[in-house]
């Protein structure tokens with residue numbers, strides 16, 4: 001069984017989550033799974049061949065996924081994910097830490113990266129196996145908030161249980 005975790009990351013926080021997710025899926029599925037964790041720019045189209053599980057994660061940038069993630073998702077052809085199990089995550093600011101009414105209003109209106117990523121994946125035939133998840137950073141360059149790597153591991157175990 002082939003699984004792929006695709007991520008983008010500017011400051012390394014989303015990469016840390018992606019690696020924790022890949023490792024937890026690998027641990028949970030042990031010998032049954034061949035799990036690759038790759039930066040979005042390193043994913044070749046042929047990597048999707050024979051894939052059973054695809055997890056995509058991005059930093060939230062301007063209420064959306066990063067440009068590289070969006071471009072990669074857009075390039076996926078219709079039905080290219082048919083029957084593949086999928087999940088999506090992002091890293092994001094915790095609005096409890098943000099002292100701006102305008103920003104919190106914008107976030108309520110426009111949200112984060114994970115949901116639109118999940119929508120792109122399901123639009124191409126992917127089957128969403130767990131609710132999308134957001135992992136919190138302390139500041140825009142990180143680090144991750146305490147406990148987020150553990151939360152990512154727990155989320156990944158839920159994914160592995162669906163495969």
Ligand SMILES: Cc1cc2nc3c(=O)[nH]c(=O)nc-3n(C[C@H](O)[C@H](O)[C@H](O)COP(=O)(O)O)c2cc1C
Pocket residue numbers: 008009010011012013014015059060061062063064091092093094112137139140141142
């Ligand atoms: C230009 C820019 C735009 C951002 N926009 C958002 C946003 O709309 N919502 C949010 O929650 N965080 C936002 N952030 C914080 C990022 O989500 C944070 O930098 C990211 O989670 C760090 O992940 P990385 O280390 O993998 O790049 C933004 C950060 C930058 C630098």
